[in-house]
Amino acid sequence: MGVSVYVNGSDISDYVVSVERSHSLCRPISTATIYHTWDTGGFSTYEPVVIYEDGTKVFTGYTQEISVKRMNPELYILAKDPLIRAADTWIDTEIVTNQEWLIYWLSYFLNLSGVSFTAGTTTNKYMPPNTSWQIGSAYEHIVTLSKMLGWYIFSDPDGIIHVQDVSIGASSKTIATKSNILNFKRARSLDRARNATIVFGYGNLFSKQTTTVAGISDERVAVMASPLVGTQALADELAVTMLADFSKIGDEKNAKITGDPNLKIADTVTVKERFSKTNQPCLVTSIESRYQETYEMDITLDERCPSFWGYAPYPSGYYGAGSGIYKSTWGGGLYVLFSGEWNPINGNLPETAKQVYWFDVDESVIFAATAVGLYRSMDLGESYTKIPLTIPSGVYTQTEMVPIGVEIDKVEPNIVWAVAYNTAVVGVYRTEDFGETWECIGL
Amino acid sequence: MKTLSYSITGIGTAVESVSINESYSTQVSRCSIKCTSHSLSLGDSITVGIGYTGDTPTVFKGYVTGIADEILPGIHEISCQDVLWRAAQHWIVATDLANPFRRTNIAVEDLIGDLLAEAGITNYSGDSPGFTLATGVQPAEFQLVSSLDACNQVADIVAWHIYADQGGTVHFKNIIPEPGSSSASFVTGTSGTIITANQKINTDNLRNKVVVFGYPPITAEAHASSSYLPAGFYKTAIIASPLIDTQSMADGTASYNLNKWNRAAYSIDIEVEGDPDLHARQTVSVTESFTGASGDWFVYDVTHDFQKQYITRMTLVK
Numbered sequence: 001m002g003v004s005v006y007v008n009g010s011d012i013s014d015y016v017v018s019v020e021r022s023h024s025l026c027r028p029i030s031t032a033t034i035y036h037t038w039d040t041g042g043f044s045t046y047e048p049v050v051i052y053e054d055g056t057k058v059f060t061g062y063t064q065e066i067s068v069k070r071m072n073p074e075l076y077i078l079a080k081d082p083l084i085r086a087a088d089t090w091i092d093t094e095i096v097t098n099q100e101w102l103i104y105w106l107s108y109f110l111n112l113s114g115v116s117f118t119a120g121t122t123t124n125k126y127m128p129p130n131t132s133w134q135i136g137s138a139y140e141h142i143v144t145l146s147k148m149l150g151w152y153i154f155s156d157p158d159g160i161i162h163v164q165d166v167s168i169g170a171s172s173k174t175i176a177t178k179s180n181i182l183n184f185k186r187a188r189s190l191d192r193a194r195n196a197t198i199v200f201g202y203g204n205l206f207s208k209q210t211t212t213v214a215g216i217s218d219e220r221v222a223v224m225a226s227p228l229v230g231t232q233a234l235a236d237e238l239a240v241t242m243l244a245d246f247s248k249i250g251d252e253k254n255a256k257i258t259g260d261p262n263l264k265i266a267d268t269v270t271v272k273e274r275f276s277k278t279n280q281p282c283l284v285t286s287i288e289s290r291y292q293e294t295y296e297m298d299i300t301l302d303e304r305c306p307s308f309w310g311y312a313p314y315p316s317g318y319y320g321a322g323s324g325i326y327k328s329t330w331g332g333g334l335y336v337l338f339s340g341e342w343n344p345i346n347g348n349l350p351e352t353a354k355q356v357y358w359f360d361v362d363e364s365v366i367f368a369a370t371a372v373g374l375y376r377s378m379d380l381g382e383s384y385t386k387i388p389l390t391i392p393s394g395v396y397t398q399t400e401m402v403p404i405g406v407e408i409d410k411v412e413p414n415i416v417w418a419v420a421y422n423t424a425v426v427g428v429y430r431t432e433d434f435g436e437t438w439e440c441i442g443l
Numbered sequence: 444m445k446t447l448s449y450s451i452t453g454i455g456t457a458v459e460s461v462s463i464n465e466s467y468s469t470q471v472s473r474c475s476i477k478c479t480s481h482s483l484s485l486g487d488s489i490t491v492g493i494g495y496t497g498d499t500p501t502v503f504k505g506y507v508t509g510i511a512d513e514i515l516p517g518i519h520e521i522s523c524q525d526v527l528w529r530a531a532q533h534w535i536v537a538t539d540l541a542n543p544f545r546r547t548n549i550a551v552e553d554l555i556g557d558l559l560a561e562a563g564i565t566n567y568s569g570d571s572p573g574f575t576l577a578t579g580v581q582p583a584e585f586q587l588v589s590s591l592d593a594c595n596q597v598a599d600i601v602a603w604h605i606y607a608d609q610g611g612t613v614h615f616k617n618i619i620p621e622p623g624s625s626s627a628s629f630v631t632g633t634s635g636t637i638i639t640a641n642q643k644i645n646t647d648n649l650r651n652k653v654v655v656f657g658y659p660p661i662t663a664e665a666h667a668s669s670s671y672l673p674a675g676f677y678k679t680a681i682i683a684s685p686l687i688d689t690q691s692m693a694d695g696t697a698s699y700n701l702n703k704w705n706r707a708a709y710s711i712d713i714e715v716e717g718d719p720d721l722h723a724r725q726t727v728s729v730t731e732s733f734t735g736a737s738g739d740w741f742v743y744d745v746t747h748d749f750q751k752q753y754i755t756r757m758t759l760v761k
Contacts, residue, residue: 223536
């Protein structure tokens, strides 16, 4: 067969039964499954894998899962592209930012993962002030950053990770019925289309943009709200960018085509298919390839990734909105909305406590679960007192708990609930005296 | 012998199959049409009539929300949703945060009418439960919520129901999923129209305690024993809304919702010869001795499957 597979430099092509590949702009880590009869064992994880189909390199990655069932004639190797290194690179200490560009941190985490990459360029996207990167995988942070930039992540056949804007460009190929199309389905949908966007920012500023979308007669709005949007220009830019995405009608195509090793995700192809009236350039958004006795591909064109648009997710934050009080943390402290103004209520909170996981307000009482402990204010943010949450010593070596949630009872505000954890346990706490004394009611 | 017939906007004689689903629990009815050709576009209004020669009443009216074309086997699939789709998709958003959508001293049915109008729905008929909202200091405000979710928040206060009928009119009514006056009969046997019937009972949706949280500090509670649950055992439903701003309204909300939900779900899944006049929320009479299902039932869910044969599948409850 026309497939060549090299594992850790060894050519196992003569033993390959079939190869299945999966690449997608919406699911960034590409995979390849190699079914083979190399029954001598000896493979290990994280060995380099290179695959050629019909003489063209189509995949570079690492072994991740190896079947060694000797009684099973269908042995396989599951390989993933080099972005798997980022998923396996764990950030185990807090990294504080200093308003660097987003692209700086994108490169930082990619370099930390040891992958070869190429990233797009951007000029005006800064990290918010007083934010930090928390414990998590480098991959999670890379995905967050790419969403904030409106970019996609994908690997090329050489295993280079691309983080960049992707859009329909110059067509590199044509797929057509009576040529290489075996089956074709086009699905148009209004489900996610919006003809207006509103961005609410700091204070009273907002930007609203509208357009016309065929098939929608009433106004349908997509909304983003963030106090970190501090200028009218940025609000306008975000609203325009959002509208450009949301005003598109879903127009996904699924095609089964004859295999083509030169077809890659993020390519633009021209489709000529008469039944569905598709005669236009389309973006290749996923490829599922099978090379066995036949060589076929299921490709998706112009797929809308569910979470593609996402300026809002900041590195470690939470946003909630009600009719009167707006909560906003994003590591920047506490804010309450009065008469349309975002007013900080940080009082004497230490800088380290402005990494707020959750907070709740009732009248003038505030409880804030922060990265460095539970804080309480009895004067609506003028001053704060740290309240320790602990577990008995002698059972666990670490007795101080980090709060991650706090809720004031809306009927009896003297009752407050808190959830906290440490490296060993998670605990639920309850107070009936506005936080003077706490009872740990469960670990 | 009956001959199948249909009349569908924008699809001449090219229909391969039609499937229409209405449900008491799923407010927006859906219709899927497979055809070999059509002249429809996304957002078009569509009316679907199915039945038999000389009798093709309108079974669905709504909008085209999706179009899929597949070359093998050469089929177009038209996905449609009824008029409440507009309310589900329309968000209520005011850019002036100090002046959101706000009403005071307004009857429940009028507030729902205003919320539907935000989504461009004016073909509306609302019965009156006799409640007036926002009579105190707390106005009825809605921001960053879909028009349909806002309507449901209001309807839940009185345990009433919002739906669109097959003619495209949105109704606000007091409809509890229990049999009322029967509008159609189904009988097993060679002269009947029942094809299959399967009866079952469960308590999944039973709630025999309702707790209401209104505008602080207003609360209310109602509970009752249930012969379907162990003695002293309560399954609780919570209704919370700042629109509940009087104690009497909170008490009424608890009472109405307890009446609505304190019931076990006896249900029959039944297939009958296609009947285009069957719709969700009707009451039908069944004569079927084997399963013991004879009696009047509420049509909780109905699906019209129309292709080479026409079968109506229903879930009936009481």
